[in-house]
Every structure is written in structure tokens, then in C-alpha cells.
Amino acid sequence: MVFEGPFRHAIHTMKYGRNASIAETLAVHLALYARKLGCQVDLVVPVPLGKQRTNERGYNQVGLLARPLAGIPDWRYSPQAMVRTREIRSQVGFFPLEHKKNISGAFRAGPTLAAGKDMLLVDDIVTTGATLAPCSDALVKAGERNIYALTPARHYRTTDLKLFDKIQTSQGANYDS
Numbered sequence: 679m680v681f682e683g684p685f686r687h688a689i690h691t692m693k694y695g696r697n698a699s700i701a702e703t704l705a706v707h708l709a710l711y712a713r714k715l716g717c718q719v720d721l722v723v724p725v726p727l728g729k730q731r732t733n734e735r736g737y738n739q740v741g742l743l744a745r746p747l748a749g750i751p752d753w754r755y756s757p758q759a760m761v762r763t764r765e766i767r768s769q770v771g772f773f774p775l776e777h778k779k780n781i782s783g784a785f786r787a788g789p790t791l792a793a794g795k796d797m798l799l800v801d802d803i804v805t806t807g808a809t810l811a812p813c814s815d816a817l818v819k820a821g822e823r824n825i826y827a828l829t830p831a832r833h834y835r836t837t838d839l840k841l842f843d844k845i846q847t848s849q850g851a852n853y854d855s
Contacts, residue, residue: 689802689831692739701742704830709746712798717826720795722747722755725813726762726785743830744800758788759797760813781808785816793821803831 692700724744732738741757748755763786799813804827814825 686831692742693735693802696735698737698739698742701739702746705743705746708743708800708828708830709749712747712828713750717798718796719750719753719798719826721759722753722798722800723759723813723817724757725799725801725809726757726760728762728765730765740800740802743802744798747798747800747828753798756788759791760799760816761786761788781812783812785813787816787820787822791817791820791822794823796824797822797826799825799827801827801829804829 688700688704691697692704722744724738724740727735727738727740738757744757745755747753762784764784797817799810799817801809804810810827814827817825
């Protein structure tokens with residue numbers, strides 16, 4: 679869905695209004711959508727939130743969106759598969775290059791990963807891809823096979839983003855979003 683109107687309000691309430699119940703509702707729809715796609719996924723990985731924001735909110739809203747996807751047969755929830763290496767400034771209001779610079783170096787693959795897995799990265803919204811790209815890079819460097827991305831919202835109506843796109847990786851990542 680496009681990040682506007684009531685949907686925008688719902689995402690903001692989930693993130694900033696400490697309303698975790700909204701994540702449960704969105705997660706049901708994400709799980710139904712993901713199941714229809716029929717992709718083979720080993721691990722469901724939420725984009726990690728920094729410690730400071732996790733403490734402020736009391737939860738990682740992306741984890742709340744991602745966890746129900748593990749109800750799909752053979753999909754396992756794995757929040758430890760992606761690690762936030764440093765805190766970042768809020769991305770709200772940034773231009774694309776600012777997003778990229780702010781998030782650069784903020785993620786690495788978790789230490790317990792077994793190479794060769796098909797992974798589903800989950801985030802709450804995709805704006806420029808500046809968050810999903812370095813997460814995917816980190817997983818590819820760790821030897822993961824296929825990286826998919828799923829978000830309930832995209833920021834711009836005019837882009838040709840899809841909710842569930844395979845992020846293609848080869849010789850430097852080529853992001854198909």
C-alpha cells in the first residue's frame with residue numbers, strides 16, 4: 679500500500695504512538711500476501727531497530743510484523759540473523775543520498791547464520807531502499823542464497839516498487855525494486 683492517509687496514520691501510530699496492536703493486524707495481511715506468493719524461504723528476518731529506539735518504544739515494530747510470518751510452513755523467525763551495529767538518526771525527511779549515508783555501515787549479518795539460506799527481510803516501509811540494500815548486502819556477504827524483501831508500505835505512489843521483490847545479487851548488488 680502507498681504510505682498515505684489512514685494507512686500512514688496507522689504506521690505512525692504503531693511506530694511512534696506505542697500501539698503494538700496495529701502491527702498484529704498488519705502482520706496478518708502480510709502473512710496472507712506472503713503465502714500467496716509461494717516463495718521458498720528458510721528464515722524471516724526483521725530489520726533490527728537500534729537499542730535506543732527499542733528502549734523508547736518498548737518493542738521493534740518490524741519484529742512484530744515479521745514474527746507471524748513464521749507461521750508459514752518451513753519459515754522460521756530469526757531476529758538474530760541481522761544485527762544493528764550502530765545507532766542512526768531518524769530517516770524522516772531525508773533525501774535519498776542522505777538516507778544512504780545515514781544508514782551506511784549500520785548492519786551486519788548475525789554470528790549464528792548458516793550460509794546458503796533463502797531469507798525474507800521485513801521492514802515497515804520502503805522509501806528509497808536505503809535500509810533494505812545494506813541489510814541485503816550484509817546477508818549476501820555472509821553467504822546467503824536468495825534475499826527477498828517484504829514491507830506493508832511503500833512511500834511513493836510514482837515508483838514501481840512492489841511489496842515483495844527479489845533483491846538480485848551478483849558482483850556487487852543489483853537491487854530490483
